[in-house]
Amino acid sequence: MIHAAARIAIGAALAVLLVAGVGANGPGFSSAAFTSQTSNGSSAVGAAVDWTPPTVSIQNPGTGLKDTVSITAAASDAETGIRDVVVQVQAAGATTWTTLCTATASPYRCSWDTRTVPDGSYDLRAIATDNAGYATTSALVRTTVANAFAVLLADPGDVVRGTVPLATTLQNAGTGTYSVRVEYAAAGSGTWRTLCSNLTAPYTCNWNTASFANDYFDLRSVATLNGITMTSAVVADVLVDNVAPSVTMTDPGTPLSGTVTLAASASDAHSGVNRVVIQYTPTGTTAWKDACTVTAPPYSCRFDTTTVADGVYAFRAVATDDAGNSATSTTVSSRTVDNSVISISMEDPGAFLSGTVTLSAAANSSAGVKSIVIQRAQSGTGTWTAVCTITTAPYSCAWDTRTVADGLVDFRAILTDNANKQVTSNTVSGRRVDNTPVRGFDVQTANGGAAPGKVDTGDTMTFTYSEQMNPASIVAGWNGSALPVTLRLRDGNLLGLGNAGDTVDILRSGAAVNLGSVNLKQDYIKTSKTSNFNATLTASTATVNGMPVTVVQVTVGSLLNGGALRTVNTASAMVWSPAAAATDMAGNPCSTAPVTESGALDREF
Structure with a gap:
């Protein structure tokens, strides 16, 4: 059973977040603070004057502060304005923040007497609160305090290639002449070797990474005077990558007309594929033009051939990895674009379909389009049924997927032109209609740790279902009370999802629990790395508009193994893919349809 206390607490919290009215897909939530209200007896609707949190950032003061x-x-809020900005500091990696000042007017600035703290690395952050009560925490800025002597090695970046400049600074060095060198070690090994030696001011050298393995390395600087040696903080997990990705252009076929799919395959074993650019040029020229740039697999896009002149074209793909290495595919030549003939293309409506969806086709005919008929069939049967007939552009219509049984469906479109010529489009196969009543409803994260935008202790991830679930179907024998689990964070390249496809799932005794997985849609861990965190799993029931729903929360604990974590400053919307093995109280399985995080784009954790 789910504890009554937890149920009351979650219900109270969600009552504040309630949005009046529940749609077909479940309850709705908002984080707005209600500031006015109207009622008509049994129902009430609240309206907020400010639905958007402020933006805030902190300027990097540099390193070697004294x-x-x-x-x-810097902070701003376009609706109710900034109430105050709190500037805080803590020792790097600590968990206790100290407030330097609270500023109520721009410029949001305060003085920090660095002599009140020991020399070392520190994190700075700012918390901005608007007049509606919303608060936003900035990304961390790391700096170094060096009121006494210190050795500082500038970070060359997470991924390097070719010749890389390395810069060492001696803070408060005095008049002595130091012997300075830069050392390297295989990441995590602690076995240090000299990279550059006998450096003189300004203590710079070049690292020729071509002579190193394509792997991770740690770096540090060392300064010696009169037999006393001081070392800098370690710059950890610097990836050397001098190998270009591999890329192949997929043959788009010939002739080409209407809207077609251009695709390429690409891979990179080290820093990962950053982007793939698909290009075209008329045969006999080298004036390549970009058809599209794709940053995550599958590396494909739709290309409207009516935007170019009829003729013969060549196609190629250019892949670039995170280190900046690039490779160009073999050219696919002699492909004819001909839009003087009749053409039609069925657009992909998506892999999972529920409720009412839009079906679309792209069509062209020199004689003019008379009508487009969009058809459906149970996948693989070839028994076609008309969904709609369209006579004017855009060639699209709404289809209620609840008029058919759940399962796989194929789609196609038939064009009839004004000369009564008819042509049938490609078939878009195996799209799943899924109107299962039990669904994932939302997924959210919250920063409870020291570093916004980075997975660390105290962060939470919350999964909300559309119904009340049986906790024992998520973990065998579980009743929803606090349960020790492991949160696994994997680089997206390990799963074929690219650099910005880092993924979280939850393990119990080494096996995945039946929550499914979450694609964070950003780069939270370095290439090809995996990190595991101790975590705690709890479940509770929330009642929203009279509907009981299950909320599962994962609270992140200490790092168990791995590391190589990144701090993300880019907002994104996570995608949760629930597991079908999770069932409601009646034993109905959960839909596996992906659930995109609701609300405004934000950084996770």
Whole structure:
């Protein structure tokens, strides 16, 4: 059973987030603070004057800080305005923040007497609160305090290639002459070797990475004077990648007309594929033009051939990895674009379909389009049924998927032109109609740790279902009370999802629990790395508009193994793919249809 106390607490919290009215797909939530209300007896609707949190960032004051320095933040809010900005500092990796100042007017600035803290690395952040009560925490800025002597090695970046400049700074070095060198070690090994030696001011050298394995390395600087040696902080997990990705252009066929799919395959074993650019040029020229740039697999896009002149074309793909290495595919030549003939293409409505969806086709005819008929068939049967007939552009219509049984469906379109010529489009096969009543409803994360945008202790991930679930179907024998689990964070390249496809799933005794997985849609861990965190799993019941739903929360604990974590500053919307093995209280399986995080785009964790 789910604890009554947890049920009451979650219900109270969600009552604040309630949006009046429940659609066909389940309850709705909002994080707005209700500031006015109207009622008509049994129902009430609240309206907020400010639905958007403020934006805030903190300026990097540089490294090697000493004496009193100025720390400045920038903040804005377009609706109710900024109430205050709190600037805070903590020792790097610590969990206790100290407030430097609270500023109520721009410029949001305060003074920090660095002599009040020991020399070392520190994190700075700013928290902006608007007049509606929303608060946003900035990304962390790391700096170094060096009121006494310190050795500082500038970070060359997460991924390097070719010749890389390395810069060492001696803070408060005095008048002595130091012997300075830069050392390297295989990441995590602690076995240090000299990379550059006998450096003199300004203590710079070049790292020829071509002579190193394509792998991860740690770097540090060492300064010696009169037999006393000081070392810098370690710059960890720097990936050397001097190998270009592999890329192949897929033959689009010939002749080409209307809207077609251009595709390429690409892979990179080290830093991962950053982007693939698909290009075209008329045969006999080298004036390549970009058809599209794709940053995540599958590396494909739709290309409207009516935007180019009829003729013979060549196609190619250019792949670039995160290190900046690039490769160009073999050219696919002699492909004819001909839009003087009748053509039609069925657009893909998506892999999972529920409720009412839009079906579309792209069509062209020199004689003019008379009508488009969009058809469906149970997948593989070839027994076609008309969904709609369209006579004017755009060639699309709404289809209620609940008029057919759940299962796989094929789609095609038939064009009739004004000369009564008829042509049938490609078939879009195996799209799943899924109107299962039990669904994932939403997925959210919250920062509870020291570093916004980075997975760490105290962060939470919350899964909300559309109905009340049986906890024992998620983990055998579980009743929803606190349960030790493992949160696994994997680089997207390990799963064929690219650099920005890092994925979280939850393990119990080494096996995945039946929550499914979450694609974070950003790069939270370095290439080809996996990190595991201790975590706690809890479930509770929330009642929203009279509907009981299950909320499962994962609270992140300490790092168990791995590391190589990144801090993400780019907003994104996660996608949760639930597991069908999770069932409601009646034993109905959950839909596996992906669930996109609701609300405004934000950084996760």
